[in-house]
Amino acid sequence: PARMQPLDDHSRNRWHMPVLLAVSAAAFATSTVGEFVWIDRVEILDAGYRVTGSEDFANLWRLTLDDYLERSSKPPSPRGGYWRPVYALSISLDWWLWGDRAWCYHVENILWHLAVVAGLYWLGLRLFAADEDGQSIAFWSALLFGVHPLCVHSVTWISGRKDTMCAAFAVAAILALARSAETRMRATRPLGASLGWLALSAVALLLALGCKELAMVVPLAALLLLPKLVPQSGPAARSARLTAGWGLAVLWSCVGLFAAYRASVLGGFGLNADYPTDSLWTNVAMSAAVMWRYVLAAVWPIWPAISDAWPIPQSTGSVEILAVVGWVAVAVIATIGYVRGRSFAFGLVWFFVFMIPAMGLVPLRHVYAERYLYPALWGLTASGTALVFAAVRRWMGQGGASRIAAWPLGAAAVLFVIATARANLFWQDEATLFAHSIAQDPRHVEARLGLAHQALVDKDYATCILQSREAIELGSDPAYKVFWSPWIAHTNLGLGLYYQGKPVEAQAEFEQALARRPDHARSHYHVGLAAFAAGDLRSAARHYHAALELDPNDFLCRSNLAVTVLQLGDAAQCVDLLAPLIESHPDEPVNLNNYASALLALERHDKALPHFAHLIELEPGQPLHRAKLAWCLWETGRKDAAQRELARVRAEIPDHPTVRFLTGLFAQGGR
Numbered sequence: 001p002a003r004m005q006p007l008d009d010h011s012r013n014r015w016h017m018p019v020l021l022a023v024s025a026a027a028f029a030t031s032t033v034g035e036f037v038w039i040d041r042v043e044i045l046d047a048g049y050r051v052t053g054s055e056d057f058a059n060l061w062r063l064t065l066d067d068y069l070e071r072s073s074k075p076p077s078p079r080g081g082y083w084r085p086v087y088a089l090s091i092s093l094d095w096w097l098w099g100d101r102a103w104c105y106h107v108e109n110i111l112w113h114l115a116v117v118a119g120l121y122w123l124g125l126r127l128f129a130a131d132e133d134g135q136s137i138a139f140w141s142a143l144l145f146g147v148h149p150l151c152v153h154s155v156t157w158i159s160g161r162k163d164t165m166c167a168a169f170a171v172a173a174i175l176a177l178a179r180s181a182e183t184r185m186r187a188t189r190p191l192g193a194s195l196g197w198l199a200l201s202a203v204a205l206l207l208a209l210g211c212k213e214l215a216m217v218v219p220l221a222a223l224l225l226l227p228k229l230v231p232q233s234g235p236a237a238r239s240a241r242l243t244a245g246w247g248l249a250v251l252w253s254c255v256g257l258f259a260a261y262r263a264s265v266l267g268g269f270g271l272n273a274d275y276p277t278d279s280l281w282t283n284v285a286m287s288a289a290v291m292w293r294y295v296l297a298a299v300w301p302i303w304p305a306i307s308d309a310w311p312i313p314q315s316t317g318s319v320e321i322l323a324v325v326g327w328v329a330v331a332v333i334a335t336i337g338y339v340r341g342r343s344f345a346f347g348l349v350w351f352f353v354f355m356i357p358a359m360g361l362v363p364l365r366h367v368y369a370e371r372y373l374y375p376a377l378w379g380l381t382a383s384g385t386a387l388v389f390a391a392v393r394r395w396m397g398q399g400g401a402s403r404i405a406a407w408p409l410g411a412a413a414v415l416f417v418i419a420t421a422r423a424n425l426f427w428q429d430e431a432t433l434f435a436h437s438i439a440q441d442p443r444h445v446e447a448r449l450g451l452a453h454q455a456l457v458d459k460d461y462a463t464c465i466l467q468s469r470e471a472i473e474l475g476s477d478p479a480y481k482v483f484w485s486p487w488i489a490h491t492n493l494g495l496g497l498y499y500q501g502k503p504v505e506a507q508a509e510f511e512q513a514l515a516r517r518p519d520h521a522r523s524h525y526h527v528g529l530a531a532f533a534a535g536d537l538r539s540a541a542r543h544y545h546a547a548l549e550l551d552p553n554d555f556l557c558r559s560n561l562a563v564t565v566l567q568l569g570d571a572a573q574c575v576d577l578l579a580p581l582i583e584s585h586p587d588e589p590v591n592l593n594n595y596a597s598a599l600l601a602l603e604r605h606d607k608a609l610p611h612f613a614h615l616i617e618l619e620p621g622q623p624l625h626r627a628k629l630a631w632c633l634w635e636t637g638r639k640d641a642a643q644r645e646l647a648r649v650r651a652e653i654p655d656h657p658t659v660r661f662l663t664g665l666f667a668q669g670g671r
Contacts, residue, residue, distance in 0.1 A: 016139045017118065024117050024146030025110055027417045031156040031424040032106040037433050038450060039159045042069065044091050045100060049084075051092040060085045064266055070520075080268030086210030087162045105158045112164035113155045117146040119171035120378050126178055127228045127382075131343045133389045136402045140409045141347070141382035148381070149301040149419040153371035156427045160371060162212045167375035169208035170218045176201035177222055177247040178229040181240040198247045202254055209258045213271065214357055216258065219251040221353040224338075228346055273363040276481045277312060285313050285320035286481075287360030288327050290368050294355070297370055298380045302419050306437040307444035308366040309474075309482045343386035351379030365483045385409060430454050445475045445484040452492045461496040468493035487516045487523070494526055503533035521551035528557075532564055540564050555581055559591050566594055571601035582611075589618050593625070600628060605635040623652040627659055634666060642666065 036045050043049035048069045051057050059068055064081030068088075091105075098104035124138030131137060145151070154163035180197035208215035222229075230244045231237045263269050275283050290310065297304065313320055334352070337345025354376035357364060366372075388409060392401045426436040430450055437447040448471040455463035468489050475484040494509035507530035514523040528543035544561035548554060558577050566574040578595040585591065592615055599608035609632035615625040630645035646662055653659055 013135060013139070016135070017121065020117055020121055020139065020142055020146060021114050023143060023413070023417065024114055027147040027420040028110050028113065028152075028155050028424060030421045031110065031152075031427065032103045034106060034156060034158075034424070034427045035102050035429050036100070036105075036158060037427060037430045038157070040102075040157070043159055044095065044105075047095075049088045049091065050095055051088060060088055062265055064272070066272065079272045080262060080266055080270040081272040082213070083262065083266055084162055084211055086207055087165060087212075090161065090165065102158065105161075106156070109155050109158060109161050109164060112161060112168055113146070113151065115168040116164055116171060116375060117142050119168060119175060120145060120375070122175055123171060124382060126175075127225060127346050128343045128386070130228070130341065131386070131389075132393070133401055133405075134343070136405070137343060137382065137385050137389055140405075140413075141378060141385040143413055144381040144385065144409065144416065145375075145378040147413055147416045147420055148298070148377060149304045149416060149423050150297060150370050150373050150377055152304050152420060152423045152427070153306070153369075154374040156424045157371075160374075163214075163371055163374040166208045166212035166215050169204045169211065170215050170221075170375070173201045173204035173208060173215075173218055173251065174222045174225065174229075176204060177244060177251065180247050181230045181244040194243050198243075198250055201247055202250050205251055205254045206258075209254070214354065216255050217353050217356050219248060219255055220356075221350060222251060223248055224349050224353065225346060227341070271362065271364060273365045275360070275363045276310075276367050281316065282313055283360050285316070285324060286310065286367060288323035289313075289320065291327060291355070291359065292323055293368065294358075294370070294373055295380065298373065298377055301416070303440065304370055304419075304423055305440055306370075306433070306447065307441035308368050309441055309443035309445070309480050310367040312479060312481055314479070344383040344390070347379045347381075347383030347386060349379070350382065351376050354379065367481045443474050443477075443480060443482065445471045445482045445489075448474070449484065449488055449492065452489075452496070456492060456495055456499075459499070461500045464492055464496035465500070468496060487513045487520070490516070491522070491526060494530065498526075498530055498533065503530045506530040507534060519550065521547040521554060521557070523547075524550065525554070525557050525560075528560065528564075532560065537564055537568050541568060555585075559594075562591070562598075563594055566598050566601075571598040574598035575602065586614070587618060589615060592618070597628065600631065603635070605632045608632050609636060623649045624656070624658060627656070627662060631662055631665075634662075639666075 049065060051060055056071075059071060063071075064083050066081050094105055094108065121138055121142035124141055125135065128134035128137045154160040176197050180194045180201065183193045183197055205215060205218055208218060226241075226244055226248075230240050259269060276286055277283055330348070331352075334345050334348040338349060355372070356362075358369075358372040358376075360367075364372075385405075389401055389405050392405045396404055425432075427433050431454055434444075434447040434450040434454070437444045438451070448467045452464045452467035452471065455461070455467065471484060471489045472486070472493070474480070475482055475486065475489065490509045490513035494506045494513065497503075497509060498506035507527060510523070510526040510530050514520075514527055517523050524543040524547035528540040528547065531537075531543060532540035541561060541564045544557055544564060547557045548561060551557070558581060562574045562577040565577070574594060575598045578591055578598070581588070581591050582595050592611055596608045596611035596615065599605075599611070609629065612625055612629040612632060615622070616629060619625060626645050627649045630642045630649065633639070633645060634642035643666060646659070646666060649656075649659055650663070
């Protein structure tokens with residue numbers, strides 16, 4: 001039976017916690033030099049997943065992450081999707097506090113990670129209390145987790161905070177559950193104090209669920225760890241087990257409510273993803289191979305990978321069979337160890353439970369992603385540490401195990417600190433991050449799309465075109481499973497071609513993007529943009545209209561549509577389109593010129609005149625504005641003023657067709 005290890009046990013080494021926090025913080029100190037990278041720009045800088053007002057706050061609870069990014073008004077998809085409202089509120093609060101100072105976000109990410117490390121240490125003290133070296137196992141397993149390079153993706157990446165927040169609240173939920181059972185045994189007023197800890201456990205789980213769907217496995221983890229967390233014998237053991245049972249019922253109820261809410265409000269229980277293939281065996285074989293790759297990365301994590309590209313087995317081979325058989329053997333060993341109460345087995349239980357989503361049971365967007373190991377990685381470090389101590393005890397006997405085991409474990413910790421500090425630097429900016437990822441794995445499609453986007457921002461259109469084409473070719477390879485967005489790839493390629501002066505080729509790429517997202521306003525807008533540049537005004541107008549119907553607040557689309565219909569001769573529609581823009585942005589020269597020109601075409605000279613006068617104030621160096629002002633003056637009867645304005649224009653552009661037309665008009669003395 002497990003020995004009870006209360007959280008306030010003064011027998012443990014007091015230097016454990018300060019060392020854990022200091023060394024873990026030091027390992028990630030270099031992350032504070034990093035910028036906002038990758039999804040950070042969309043979710044934080046561009047306010048994609050931030051709450052900016054009351055409407056956003058309402059949408060946060062009814063929209064999945066993908067729909068929220070577009071503030072979609074469509075019915076929820078039956079495929080569901082990611083939903084992380086607590087994370088969204090976190091970055092929204094940070095934006096209010098820190099603005100765009102990235103280092104503040106990095107410091108907060110480190111603090112969340114330290115909270116996880118501290119919680120896992122306390123959990124380890126309970127789990128391994130019956131082990132002779134339980135305190136040392138708890139310390140070393142938490143330390144190795146705290147400085148492990150595989151945590152970089154979750155800690156150094158600002159948007160990786162979903163993982164650290166979820167883990168912090170998940171561990172807190174399990175610890176509070178254990179504390180409620182302990183309080184039931186020890187407190188003077190056990191019922192009230194125990195209920196308080198149970199309530200805290202439920203709240204922590206709900207917060208974890210609001211950060212990441214992974215927290216749905218927390219009740220299962222608590223159930224399997226109960227033999228170590230709650231005493232199994234003694235006068236108050238029955239009362240403690242009963243309290244823990246009620247606590248588990250509360251946690252399972254929280255998960256049930258979460259699942260019901262997702263199904264009813266968010267459209268579905270899924271994560272808007274598909275299984276890698278249609279073959280059950282192929283999926284099982286891939287999952288087994290991926291899980292072994294995770295173990296290898298945990299043991300030798302010198303260069304943590306960012307790429308998610310994974311080959312799809314084309315046939316059933318010996319490697320796939322061995323991978324599956326190997327995990328069956330590990331599961332059998334873990335089960336035997338679990339029944340016998342071995343410490344290493346409880347570490348494996350933690351690993352298996354928190355890797356359930358990544359095992360392929362639930363379809364995810366990435367077949368392989370090392371950030372899925374957070375916080376499952378602690379199970380491997382705990383199991384490995386327990387095995388090291390067991391081996392040393394068998395070799396050395398009962399005495400001196402802690403001192404001997406400290407040498408290999410300490411060496412591993414030093415190696416991990418160095419590797420983590422170096423890996424942090426690859427996240428300092430997007431160019432460094434994506435170039436490093438492609439150097440590791442040229443098949444990382446998302447990295448190529450990131451470089452293409454950065455090249456587009458830097459106006460390096462040749463690089464944008466090159467990386468976009470590479471991404472499309474690699475992403476379309478049926479032999480590999482990668483997560484990528486064909487819509488983004490074709491859109492970036494189209495924009496690169498458009499800005500290179502190749503509108504016909506750009507339109508073909510934009511139409512490829514439109515075929516993938518026909519209900520997206522930007523898809524239609526880009527086709528309209530290229531069609532206009534290619535001289536196909538009717539096609540441009542049709543797609544601009546479609547874009548404006550999907551997003552009536554797209555002022556740029558409204559402006560471009562107005563120019564297009566004006567060139568098609570529909571001045572009245574141009575005026576109707578631009579009127580709200582002129583009212584809200586009266587000092588925007590392009591819209592003002594088109595609006596006034598449309599009024600002029602409609603012979604509403606008295607309405608156009610003040611707008612041309614304002615245009616001259618905004619752009620005094622544009623003589624055509626003055627020529628059109630002269631025209632309005634002439635038609636409204638102020639012919640002397642019109643002649644003076646036209647004389648000034650003739651001195652600058654005497655051969656311009658508009659000037660020649662007005663000269664002839666004024667010479668005739670009429671219209």
